[in-house]
Amino acid sequence: MSDAPTLSGLVPGVATTAPAQPERAPTDWRTQSMQRRIRKRYASERRFRLLGLAAVVLSAGFLAVLLVTMVYNGASGFLQTRIALPVDFAHSGLLLTPAELRGPGADLALSTANIEGLTDSSARAAFGPDGDRWVSDGGWLRVRQALKHDPALLTARTTIWVPAADTLDVAAKRQGDPAAEAIVAKLQARHAISTGFNLPFLTASDSNDPTRAGIWGAFKGSLFTMLVTLLIAFPVGVLSALYLEEYAPRNRWTDLIEVSINNLAAVPSIIFGLLGLAVFLGTFGLPRSASIVGGLTLALMTMPVIVISGRNAIKGVPPSIRDAALGVGASPIQVVFHHVLPLALPGILTGTIIGMARALGETAPLLMIGMRAFIASPPARLTDPATVLPVQIFLWSDQIDRGFVEKTSAAIIVLLAFLLAMNGFAIYLRNKFETRW
Amino acid sequence: MTLTNHPKISAQHVTVWYGAKKAIDDVSLDFGSDHVTSLIGPSGCGKSTFLRTLNRMNDTIAAAKVEGDITLDGEDIYAPEMDVVQLRARVGMVFQKPNPFPKSIFENVAYGPRIHGLAGNKSQLSAIVEQSLRRAGLWDEVKDRLTDSGTALSGGQQQRLCIARAIAVDPEVILMDEPCSALDPIATAKIEELIHELKGRYAIVIVTHNMQQAARVSQRTAFFHLGSVVEYGATSDIFTNPRQERTKDYITGRYG
Numbered sequence: 237m238s239d240a241p242t243l244s245g246l247v248p249g250v251a252t253t254a255p256a257q258p259e260r261a262p263t264d265w266r267t268q269s270m271q272r273r274i275r276k277r278y279a280s281e282r283r284f285r286l287l288g289l290a291a292v293v294l295s296a297g298f299l300a301v302l303l304v305t306m307v308y309n310g311a312s313g314f315l316q317t318r319i320a321l322p323v324d325f326a327h328s329g330l331l332l333t334p335a336e337l338r339g340p341g342a343d344l345a346l347s348t349a350n351i352e353g354l355t356d357s358s359a360r361a362a363f364g365p366d367g368d369r370w371v372s373d374g375g376w377l378r379v380r381q382a383l384k385h386d387p388a389l390l391t392a393r394t395t396i397w398v399p400a401a402d403t404l405d406v407a408a409k410r411q412g413d414p415a416a417e418a419i420v421a422k423l424q425a426r427h428a429i430s431t432g433f434n435l436p437f438l439t440a441s442d443s444n445d446p447t448r449a450g451i452w453g454a455f456k457g458s459l460f461t462m463l464v465t466l467l468i469a470f471p472v473g474v475l476s477a478l479y480l481e482e483y484a485p486r487n488r489w490t491d492l493i494e495v496s497i498n499n500l501a502a503v504p505s506i507i508f509g510l511l512g513l514a515v516f517l518g519t520f521g522l523p524r525s526a527s528i529v530g531g532l533t534l535a536l537m538t539m540p541v542i543v544i545s546g547r548n549a550i551k552g553v554p555p556s557i558r559d560a561a562l563g564v565g566a567s568p569i570q571v572v573f574h575h576v577l578p579l580a581l582p583g584i585l586t587g588t589i590i591g592m593a594r595a596l597g598e599t600a601p602l603l604m605i606g607m608r609a610f611i612a613s614p615p616a617r618l619t620d621p622a623t624v625l626p627v628q629i630f631l632w633s634d635q636i637d638r639g640f641v642e643k644t645s646a647a648i649i650v651l652l653a654f655l656l657a658m659n660g661f662a663i664y665l666r667n668k669f670e671t672r673w
Numbered sequence: 674m675t676l677t678n679h680p681k682i683s684a685q686h687v688t689v690w691y692g693a694k695k696a697i698d699d700v701s702l703d704f705g706s707d708h709v710t711s712l713i714g715p716s717g718c719g720k721s722t723f724l725r726t727l728n729r730m731n732d733t734i735a736a737a738k739v740e741g742d743i744t745l746d747g748e749d750i751y752a753p754e755m756d757v758v759q760l761r762a763r764v765g766m767v768f769q770k771p772n773p774f775p776k777s778i779f780e781n782v783a784y785g786p787r788i789h790g791l792a793g794n795k796s797q798l799s800a801i802v803e804q805s806l807r808r809a810g811l812w813d814e815v816k817d818r819l820t821d822s823g824t825a826l827s828g829g830q831q832q833r834l835c836i837a838r839a840i841a842v843d844p845e846v847i848l849m850d851e852p853c854s855a856l857d858p859i860a861t862a863k864i865e866e867l868i869h870e871l872k873g874r875y876a877i878v879i880v881t882h883n884m885q886q887a888a889r890v891s892q893r894t895a896f897f898h899l900g901s902v903v904e905y906g907a908t909s910d911i912f913t914n915p916r917q918e919r920t921k922d923y924i925t926g927r928y929g
Contacts, residue, residue: 485735486735554772556768556770556772557772557774557775558733559730559733559766559768559772560768560772560773560774560835560838561774561784562730562733562761563728563730563761563765563766563767563768563839564761564762564765564784564785564788564838564839564841564842565758565759565760565761565762565763565785565788565789565842566758566784566788567758570788574784574788575774579775
């Protein structure tokens with residue numbers, strides 16, 4: 237073909253069958269420009285890899301900074317400063333006998349005794365006229381506890397470690413004002429001050445006094461709320477996903493439902509709070525601030541996420557498995573529950589983790605239904621007034637008292653631990669179902 | 674086109690629509706219980722569609738509509754009182770691509786008998802599993818690893834596992850939709866050998882693209898073209914002495 241143009245040029249009138257194309261010159265793979273192209277390609281590969289690595293390092297760095305700051309600020313929230321308070325029960329003037337404290341009426345007897353006054357006077361006797369202000373407002377509880385534990389103390393003189401007042405607590409952790417630091421130094425000289433693990437932080441509920449404030453109430457509230465959310469959102473979400481994927485006909489109505497669910501997943505959470513306020517509190521008259529209402533509201537928010545991820549997971553189950561099951565005579569429901577659901581479950585659980593993690597960290601919708609109240613006792617039932625960890629963090633971060641700063645950080649650590657435990661459990665479940673076959 | 678006096682499955686004037694498209698046009702075929710029937714024809718001629726009407730697997734495709742009569746032992750399988758689930762247990766199916774469940778080898782075979790309550794107890798179930806695997810010629814290869822995943826087997830073994838799974842529910846008919854198209858020649862030979870052994874016990878209908886395979890395994894052959902049956906007869910006749918020009922062109926490789 238290479239001589240075709242010349243031929244038609246030489247002999248006019250000779251029609252060539254097709255417009256002849258000049259033959260391509262053989263490609264030389266060794267030219268300078270080829271080498272440059274190769275170098276450029278390598279450079280762009282390298283650049284892309286470095287960019288990716290940088291992105292990973294950056295996000296890991298942010299995460300590390302977040303965790304380190306949190307632990308650094310929050311660790312002291314788990315510690316409590318205590319001072320050694322000498323109490324002379326023998327000369328206290330308490331109208332109690334050891335026999336009374338051993339009987340069943342011990343609590344009643346203790347509640348009539350002025351232990352709070354005894355604690356204050358003991359502190360004044362030990363540390364001077366301001367001494368009662370060095371002890372935490374809740375310090376007398378520890379005295380009462382000691383007495384209940386060992387009624388024989390009534391006739392003795394003993395030393396009880398009581399929580400230090402808020403200002404001393406802050407100063408002992410080296411953040412306080414000069415006056416408080418001086419007192420701490422004086423107590424340290426007498427070996428009358430120590431720092432230990434703050435168990436009440438994990439077992440007590442909210443309080444105005446940072447030395448007495450604990451996380452248990454909010455933790456239990458979160459637990460209840462998440463339980464309600466999971467129990468509502470997971471079955472409803474999974475059943476909706478199964479129905480829409482496996483049974484529902486494809487028509488305008490199911491298209492509309494699909495669009496609505498996708499939009500619902502993107503609705504700002506506070507709007508769900510308004511919905512919860514209007515429907516659960518307004519229409520159904522459920523109690524305010526209750527974890528059941530919080531759970532229902534968050535379930536509405538979590539459901540679309542579970543439905544969407546569930547549908548994707550169900551779509552991912554190969555049709556050949558369905559054919560195989562139908563082929564041996566499995567009924568549609570057996571196909572779904574024996575084959576489709578188990579294979580889709582890991583994907584569904586991934587979506588559930590994401591939805592539940594978002595629900596656990598949610599504050600705004602819960603504020604709308606009154607879960608921001610000051611709750612001094614942990615909820616015993618789903619209908620009891622409760623608060624949740626993120627709301628508790630929000631409330632504490634608003635407090636003026638300096639003692640709450642570390643409590644806030646400590647509460648964040650508890651929230652993160654809760655989240656990790658929840659996700660860990662879900663990942664455990666996922667792996668269990670994935671490796672079963 | 675009746676070739677047997679007592680057909681196991683009989684299809685009369687079957688027409689299948691996918692929406693507005695006619696996939697099968699007035700097909701009438703009878704399948705006896707004592708032979709293997711192969712359906713041959715070029716791609717898209719409706720062989721697989723026809724096969725899937727025989728156990729109502731087309732029900733899962735919303736747009737598919739079946740007209741005509743298909744009877745299994747004289748019962749209309751499209752009658753409203755026919756239970757599809759039981760029908761599919763009686764008319765088993767083996768698919769083009771091996772599709773074992775992602776479960777153990779034992780569970781793959783035991784699944785069918787279990788959902789249909791065919792075994793009274795564990796030892797009966799084990800016996801069914803062993804017998805099915807033996808009939809599928811897989812027992813010796815897997816007897817020591819019944820708890821391994823079915824998906825860990827080789828392609829040919831997986832297909833024989835699928836056959837074992839189908840025969841574990843004690844079907845009367847086995848439909849095979851190009852069962853060897855994803856397998857190498859050695860695995861194919863094993864499946865063909867297996868089909869020979871299963872012949873007589875079950876009515877077997879096999880769709881295949883491989884004309885040599887049709888000639889080797891079947892006693893009856895139907896040639897499909899453009900949604901209808903061009904010729905149906907004894908395999909030896911079809912391959913040596915086709916009556917229709919189109920059949921001759923196809924089996925001699927003029928098209929397809």
